Amino acid sequence: MCSKMFFILMMAAVGFVLLAFTGRSEAAETELREPQLAGSIEAVVNNRVIQFPSLHTDIRINIQGDMANVEVVQKFANPTTIPMNATYLFPLNKDAAVHAMTMEVGNEIVRATIHEKREAKEQFEKAKAEGKSAALLVQHRPNMFTQNLANLMPGLPITVRMEYVQPVLKVDGEYELVAPLVVGPRYQPAEHMGPPPSMVDVTGVAQEEVGAGGSAESSAGQWQLDTLPAYPEVAGIDPIPDTIDFDRVSIRVTLDGGMPISTFYSPTHTLYVDTPSDERCTAQLATGSTIDNRDFILRYGLDGQHVQAGLLTYKQGEDGMFSLLLEAPKTPAIEEIASRELVFVLDTSGSMNGLPMQASKAFMRSALQTLRPNDYFRIVRFSNSASQFANQPLRADSGNLNRARNFVDTLAASGGTEVRTGINCALDTPQAPNTLRIVVFLTDGYIGNEAEVLRLLQRRLGRARLYAFGVGTSVNRYLLSEMTHIGRGFVRVLDPTENFAKVAADLAAKLDSPVLTDIHVDWGGLQVADVTPPVVPDLFAGQSVRIQGRYANPGPRDITVSGLVNGRKATLTVNGEFPKEDTGPERAAIPLIWARSLIRDNMRLYNTPAGLASDNVYQGTYKDRVIELGLKYSLMTRWTSFVAVTEKRYNTQGTAVDKNVPLPMVKGVKSTAYPNAPGGGIAPEPATTLGMLLLGALGGLGVLRRKFWGRRRRNG
Incomplete structure (x- = not known):
């Protein structure tokens, strides 16, 4: 006392x-x-x-x-x-x-x-x-x-x-x-x-x-x-x-x-x-x-006959909606893959201090071990400003990898989260010739200027791919998801208590595994509208994507999904029944999830700078669409x-x-x-x-x- x-x-x-x-x-x-x-x-x-x-x-x-x-x-x-x-x-x-x-x-x-x-x-x-x-x-x-x-x-x-x-x-x-x-x-x-x-x-x-x-x-x-x-x-x-x-x-x-x-x-x-x-x-x-x-x-798995596509439908009055779930095809990995330039971008701001910084370092040590001899790599760290391990892409040989591990070991967390400096530093350096540039971003996403970061990525990323690893126990998943949407990659949250070597190995396996690209859906005569997402993203092994929309003419339809797996054509046929009569309340979630996805698509279009937009629609039109969807389906939005x-x-x-x-x-x-x-x-x-x-x-x-x-x- x-x-x-x-x-x-x-x-x-x-x-x-x-x-x-x-x-x-x-x-x-x-x-x-x-x-x-x-x-x-x-x-x-x-x-x-x-x-x-x-x-x-x-x-x-x-x-x-x-x-x-x-x-x-x-x-x-x-x-x-x-x-x-x-x-x-x-x-x-x-x-x-x-x-x-x-x-x-x-x-x-x-x-x-x-x-x-x-x-x-x-x-x-x-x-x-x-x-x-x-x-x-x-x-x-x-x-x-x-x-x-x-x-x-x-x-x-x-x-x-x-x-x-x-x-x-x-x-x-x-x-x-x-x-x-x-x-x-x-x-x-x-x-x-x-x-x-x-x-x-x-x-x-x-x-x-x-x-x-x-x-x-x-x-x-x-x-x-x-x-x-x-x-x-x-x-x-x-x-x-x-x-x-x-x-x-x-x-x-x-x-x-x-x-x-x-x-x-x-x-x-x-x-x-x-x-x-x-x-x-x-x-x-x-x-x-x-x-x-x-x-x-929460994670769970379901047994039973494995399918790589599933179709759900909803009908209420004049509203007919569908939800098509796709998984990536399971094919052997292709051994001969072109050289890559992996650019690791590490958030070293003050919010990463402690377990998140330790997790990032452990992940990097494991990730460097997964690089192939014909790969190039760079490491960028950012907080208030950005710096990098080398000012040019380096071959993934033993000497460069050892020096890179030593560089990672010296990193410490402090300062602000100026994500823009990290992005600019990662993309300013000319790309290694004849390589696919892959940006691997590690951050907790604790920023308030998400809009500027996303706009910068839209302007600068080009054909590079971006994979985001959210490091922490409560990361900004919205920011990371939007970053990977622009970068045609995926999000993985790295909990500081996880096995970092396994997470790095999973990343390496995904980068080496076939990706279903250029996905196209032939609706087999079904009249569809307001399909979301408007462009189906690339699909990675072990992941899934949901395609939703409205339909006008009910009845049985054979839907054909096609794409490319490392240049080889892949197809999948789905036999669907699109009902004419109203469905029960057990499917009431389908229109809500569809409307929420359509709101997300319109917000992306609303936020796209004029110089990057693919159409000439006035931004206020997208806002009106969001408000209309929010009021019609009683959904929270930015404006409702x-x-x-x-x-x-x-x-x-x-x-x-x-x-x-x-x-x-x-x-x-x-x-x-x-x-x-x-x-x-x-x-x-x-x-x-x-x-x-x-x-x-x-x-x-x-x-x-x-x-x-x-x-x-x-x-x-």
Whole structure:
């Protein structure tokens, strides 16, 4: 106790803000946790108790074959005695088609309605001013959202339920479903910081998005992405305070395979699995719940007769839709492959410090061993600036590879994530003659200027291929997916706990294995429209691609898929029945996933610079299409939002304080990656003075808590 007092007095003497975790009586603790909520944090700042909203999330995943229906239940509580307006920054799967939301307050259950973002925000602000409780869901990126709550009252929790559907595609021969649990920090280059904090409201929408200070249409042909929301003030505390409880998230999964299930496991979390039959199993977290500091990943395999194509159809009224799933042909690898120039681009910014940097180095050591003697290679590292191992492509001989391994061993993580410098450095150097250039990009993707990076790749990548390895436990999958879409490659997430040699060997095998290219579909007389993707990407062994669209003339059709495997023609015939009568509700996910994919295609076209566009369609047309799809199918988009408002007025005081829901640090990411964190945060996202003080003082206080009270065992 004396040491504790001495520590506090010393902190006061040097002018730091004192923070201490207030003790609670057992009765008070029980009262707070009665609605089974967790994640609250409170601190003392200038002798004033500061408390933040508490949160518990239930995720329920129901998978049928390779389609997933997901329900996310967020339960918020106000541990203070005054009304709050709460904001929660959270991720969803980048392919999630969010199609429904409800809000429960007291005895009221309100079904949210979809509106254009501006109108939804106006309804939310009106409800807030009237003292009504309200929820507004805003999309900032396809994988980044904020849940905004108006008038979260003391002792009256708010429960928000969201529903989304998504396809489950194959990765390395197994189906992989990802449920992101936490948004990592985002680095924003200084010259592209966006509007100051005063221009970003509680919903995280820049004022220009709602009509003030200009219009997004004034920059047609340029990448247009929402201003990133302010990162929560108390994120980035290491160690995580005990008051951010470790039972913040529960996950339950049900899989109906439709055929025997061969594998079912999570590489990220320990599961308790119940298998009532060969074709069905259920699972939940072995610990019951977990902290939301890393993505949840589920992998499974299905036995039965192996097919390389599968067709699903949907019919409701005049809407007839199909979903065709393709897998790559299994043919022997071709030994005689042209020389390649592999350009390894390594993110060495501060957010890669710790496990991610160690994983990148281990992967590189293994990857260098897989190069063939007739290959060329280069290594580029970037943070605030970029440099490289050699200023020209080198032969993959033993001497050059040894020197390259020594170079990799010296790399250290620090500074900002200036991805553009890495791309320019990788592509400025002339390519080795008579080679295929392959760019292998290793990064966590923690940036806010995704648009500029994608635009740069579109302009500079040319015929080079790009393969992205997301390094970390909660990477920016949206950015990596879009990078590989431009680079006609694939994404692989490299968890720091994986076997790096195996991952590198898998990469080498994919580069050596046949790729189905120039894919074309002959629909056999079927009248199709709005097919997505408009150009079928190359298909790699162990992976799959889904082709979706609308059809007009029902009946049996023979569909022929053709392509090239290392110059040899390959064909596949699918016998399909396209129904005339309405299908049942069990296929209701098909139009939602189709509409979500079409929205993604239109956003890519909207964001394509005029000089690179393949047509002359006005960018505003793509925006109109996205809004139309979002409103028709009740889907979240950049320009559509869900809003729910209660009938009853709950806040009769007329005022409420604005608070963010605190987030834990991403597992394996150091505090230097977070805004204003001790040691110099590298992510210059807006943060309040209170947040900065909390980060500095709580980080030091964590050391004291470990010493005197011990540290709770962490799991997963």
